[in-house]
Amino acid sequence: MRRADTAEEAAFRAEVRSWLEANAPAWAGQAGPAVLDHSVEAERAQWKRAQEWQRTKYDGGWAAITWPREHGGRGGTPVQALIFAEEQARFGIPGSFIDAFLGMIGPALIRFGTDEQKARYLPPMLRGDELWCQLFSEPEAGSDLAAVRTRGRVEGDELVIDGQKVWTTSAQYADKGFIVCRTNPDVPKHAGITFALIDMHQPGIEVRPLVTVRGDRHFNEVFLSNVRTELSNVVNGIDRGWPVTTFVLMNEGAFIGTNDQGRTSAEDLVAEAAASGRLEDAVVRQRLGVACVRDRVLGLLRDRLKDALLDGRAPDVDGSVLKILSAEWGHDKAATAVWLQGASGLLAGGDAPQGGLWQDQLLSRGSTSVGGGTLEVHRNGLGERALGLPREPRFDRDVPFKALKISS
Amino acid sequence: MPRELADFNLDEERVAFRDTLRRFVEEALPMTAVRGVIDSGVAFERDVWTRACDELGLAGIAIDEADGGQGFGAKELAIALGELGRGLAPLPLLASAGLAARVVAAVLGRGKAGEWLGPVAAGEIATLAWLEAGGDWDPAATALEVEGQGAGVRLRGEKHFVLDAPQAERIFVVARAPGSHCDEGLGLFAVEREAAGLSIHAQEGLDPTRSLARVVFDGAPARPVGEAGAAGPGIRRGLEEASALLAAEMVGGFQQVLETAVAYAAERHQFSRPIGSFQAIKHKCADMLIGFEGARTASDAAIVAIDEDDPDRAELAMVAKAHVGPAYVRAAIENMQIHGGVGYTWEYDAHLYYRRAVSSGALLGDATFHQDALVRRIAARRASTTTGATPAQGGRR
Ligand SMILES: Cc1cc2nc3c(=O)[nH]c(=O)nc-3n(C[C@H](O)[C@H](O)[C@H](O)COP(=O)(O)OP(=O)(O)OC[C@H]3O[C@@H](n4cnc5c(N)ncnc54)[C@H](O)[C@@H]3O)c2cc1C
Numbered sequence: 075m076r077r078a079d080t081a082e083e084a085a086f087r088a089e090v091r092s093w094l095e096a097n098a099p100a101w102a103g104q105a106g107p108a109v110l111d112h113s114v115e116a117e118r119a120q121w122k123r124a125q126e127w128q129r130t131k132y133d134g135g136w137a138a139i140t141w142p143r144e145h146g147g148r149g150g151t152p153v154q155a156l157i158f159a160e161e162q163a164r165f166g167i168p169g170s171f172i173d174a175f176l177g178m179i180g181p182a183l184i185r186f187g188t189d190e191q192k193a194r195y196l197p198p199m200l201r202g203d204e205l206w207c208q209l210f211s212e213p214e215a216g217s218d219l220a221a222v223r224t225r226g227r228v229e230g231d232e233l234v235i236d237g238q239k240v241w242t243t244s245a246q247y248a249d250k251g252f253i254v255c256r257t258n259p260d261v262p263k264h265a266g267i268t269f270a271l272i273d274m275h276q277p278g279i280e281v282r283p284l285v286t287v288r289g290d291r292h293f294n295e296v297f298l299s300n301v302r303t304e305l306s307n308v309v310n311g312i313d314r315g316w317p318v319t320t321f322v323l324m325n326e327g328a329f330i331g332t333n334d335q336g337r338t339s340a341e342d343l344v345a346e347a348a349a350s351g352r353l354e355d356a357v358v359r360q361r362l363g364v365a366c367v368r369d370r371v372l373g374l375l376r377d378r379l380k381d382a383l384l385d386g387r388a389p390d391v392d393g394s395v396l397k398i399l400s401a402e403w404g405h406d407k408a409a410t411a412v413w414l415q416g417a418s419g420l421l422a423g424g425d426a427p428q429g430g431l432w433q434d435q436l437l438s439r440g441s442t443s444v445g446g447g448t449l450e451v452h453r454n455g456l457g458e459r460a461l462g463l464p465r466e467p468r469f470d471r472d473v474p475f476k477a478l479k480i481s482s
Numbered sequence: 483m484p485r486e487l488a489d490f491n492l493d494e495e496r497v498a499f500r501d502t503l504r505r506f507v508e509e510a511l512p513m514t515a516v517r518g519v520i521d522s523g524v525a526f527e528r529d530v531w532t533r534a535c536d537e538l539g540l541a542g543i544a545i546d547e548a549d550g551g552q553g554f555g556a557k558e559l560a561i562a563l564g565e566l567g568r569g570l571a572p573l574p575l576l577a578s579a580g581l582a583a584r585v586v587a588a589v590l591g592r593g594k595a596g597e598w599l600g601p602v603a604a605g606e607i608a609t610l611a612w613l614e615a616g617g618d619w620d621p622a623a624t625a626l627e628v629e630g631q632g633a634g635v636r637l638r639g640e641k642h643f644v645l646d647a648p649q650a651e652r653i654f655v656v657a658r659a660p661g662s663h664c665d666e667g668l669g670l671f672a673v674e675r676e677a678a679g680l681s682i683h684a685q686e687g688l689d690p691t692r693s694l695a696r697v698v699f700d701g702a703p704a705r706p707v708g709e710a711g712a713a714g715p716g717i718r719r720g721l722e723e724a725s726a727l728l729a730a731e732m733v734g735g736f737q738q739v740l741e742t743a744v745a746y747a748a749e750r751h752q753f754s755r756p757i758g759s760f761q762a763i764k765h766k767c768a769d770m771l772i773g774f775e776g777a778r779t780a781s782d783a784a785i786v787a788i789d790e791d792d793p794d795r796a797e798l799a800m801v802a803k804a805h806v807g808p809a810y811v812r813a814a815i816e817n818m819q820i821h822g823g824v825g826y827t828w829e830y831d832a833h834l835y836y837r838r839a840v841s842s843g844a845l846l847g848d849a850t851f852h853q854d855a856l857v858r859r860i861a862a863r864r865a866s867t868t869t870g871a872t873p874a875q876g877g878r879r
């Protein structure tokens with residue numbers, strides 16, 4: 075049960091609130107509709123806004139609450155981070171992709187990085203001065219990330235990278251990237267991978283935006299030829315990138331699990347249906363009832379994750395449960411909303427009710443059902459990790475990478 | 483299951499209480515005993531119930547001390563029900579403590595119901611007769627009218643689907659003042675087992691571990707419980723609490739189903755590998771876990787809301803009852819499927835859990851019923867918020 079604040083927490087919350095009152099950006103509380111504008115200009119404006127807000131937080135000492143002070147953090151607790159996130163949401167300030175990469179690569183550098191790497195990369199990351207992207211997936215390495223083929227070779231004191239990445243979120247806006255590449259094909263797949271930090275502004279990098287189902291340019295193809303980075307930018311050593319990679323993926327999972335910026339609520343649909351008289355229809359009540367129950371259950375599950383955090387316990391519900399339900403139920407709710415619009419459900423964008431909000435959500439299922447690991451892969455994880463079921467027989471563990479069969 | 487599902491929201495004392503109950507059920511009512519009860523056609527073994535009451539104080543666990551009980555909360559009763567649900571234990575705990583006692587306490591007010599609840603706490607079995615032949619879950623649909631007034635009223639008519647009636651010492655009956663409608667005029671009346679004009683006819687249940695009966699009143703004398711005609715709100719509140727408690731009972735059975743399925747998937751081999759390594763089976767198990775996490779989270783929230791008298795408790799009870807039932811049913815089906823041919827035998831227990839899941843999913847209102855009620859409530863709440871009235875809302879939203 076989401077308990078009441080302790081005196082100390084209440085004091086912290088008050089401090090956060092008064093700071094937000096003084097510093098919240100002018101656009102706070104009106105972030106909604108802008109998200110539906112998928113033009114490049116709108117995306118640029120979003121980034122600019124997010125960067126400015128990150129800077130404001132940094133100046134106020136709120137950029138990374140749980141990070142140690144020596145790395146520019148506040149040295150605070152996860153509970154304080156939760157309180158800040160709650161208050162920020164209350165002010166109508168949605169999270170941005172900055173939060174996502176901060177939560178993924180930041181802790182990985184703190185854990186695996188050299189002092190030099192921390193000093194070089196963490197402060198501008200926290201200030202929002204440098205934007206990051208995750209260069210993991212490739213055309214032939216998605217769920218099977220350890221099959222990456224992008225080559226890395228050591229030349230003098232540099233790592234030289236050639237290959238292709240794909241589905242790279244925000245690569246077109248990124249200044250830096252963290253990449254996994256194959257530095258040794260003669261050993262089994264997990265043992266020949268190197269994790270490195272690269273500068274995205276160099277001649278060998280070509281970024282081609284890909285248009286998603288929703289019509290935005292969320293992710294990109296990234297072509298790398300003769301891309302160079304100093305060996306001092308290798309994290310955890312040559313061929314020893316896999317532990318860093320799994321650590322990043324774990325952080326990504328945690329971020330997805332607790333992120334509860336639901337833009338839409340089934341209760342709003344009920345209120346609208348009541349106002350329009352549609353609620354007289356038992357079929358309407360039925361479909362809305364399903365959506366309302368699910369919204370509440372998902373909210374209670376998220377509370378449970380937060381409660382564990384508040385009590386300092388390990389979470390007792392697996393993040394994949396929330397990820398799967400968010401993706402599936404979020405989509406079903408949108409389908410109900412669009413159905414409820416009747417013939418207007420044929421429309422989209424500005425011609426549709428509410429600027430096409432629900433149509434947009436209907437079409438964005440893949441962002442959670444594929445991004446951050448597919449639902450199938452997460453179900454495997456639940457079966458194996460949470461329930462202890464046996465893995466599938468594998469043929470690729472102890473064989474040199476170069477001997478493996480990879481499609482195309 | 484290689485790893486015990488983490489105890490969720492239970493402190494040490496409650497874990498110990500849960501373990502005591504689990505041992506009791508395993509020892510006093512193993513599946514062989516449950517099968518015995520099913521084969522003999524009696525509703526349950528009275529002496530096991532007596533032991534549960536004498537040794538564990540089960541019947542009165544959540545009844546106020548002032549009413550003769552032990553004064554623990556709905557949480558403890560939910561734990562007990564969960565353990566009985568896990569073992570499909572045919573005992574009248576839901577009927578007596580989870581249904582009748584909750585309704586009586588809600589009608590009279592806690593601490594003012596000792597006359598009726600004292601005996602229940604001591605192990606006398608009570609049940610609630612509110613449903614009628616039409617099977618409408620809403621108490622407003624009550625048609626049975628009382629005859630006469632004051633202390634000397636009589637009942638003439640029928641109630642259906644009454645839990646554990648053949649063994650009950652006392653039946654609390656929902657009936658209405660002549661000519662009244664909807665919630666108005668609803669009253670609660672106690673009929674003694676020996677009353678003249680009372681006959682009880684067992685009904686065959688889809689779930690053979692839960693006793694159902696048709697109860698016929700032929701001018702049976704009854705005593706009003708509380709003010710006759712004004713019991714509507716109490717009855718509703720009691721039924722709402724019973725829904726949350728039944729959800730908790732289902733979660734106990736759900737956990738058993740999940741654990742059984744996963745254990746079998748890990749141990750049964752085909753094609754020289756455990757069937758649980760096939761994704762079709764692994765994903766079924768993962769989906770059971772997903773369903774289970776939602777179910778126990780929703781049920782726990784509803785139970786905690788009762789104990790905290792959270793203004794959100796009615797909605798949380800609806801959410802729990804609406805969500806747990808279908809998830810449990812799904813898991814019970816998949817458990818049978820994962821067991822292959824064995825899962826289709828009478829002898830194997832999987833179908834008993836399926837029967838229990840389907841029947842408990844419907845009892846006290848199925849998912850459709852509670853979803854509908856929830857939507858109406860939300861609409862009313864939202865309408866009152868927009869007109870400026872204070873919403874009766876808890877923080878958990
Ligand atoms: C919105 C979005 C943003 C993304 N952002 C990034 C990013 O910033 N950086 C980055 O590196 N990547 C990113 N990705 C890529 C993402 O991680 C991959 O798309 C994902 O891991 C799946 O890989 P794939 O697309 O190659 O599909 P595949 O792995 O080829 O999967 C195809 C199908 O096969 C199924 N499948 C595959 N393996 C198994 C298995 N073992 N068991 C059962 N089914 C299986 C999958 O579930 C899927 O249905 C993003 C993706 C999306 C949609």
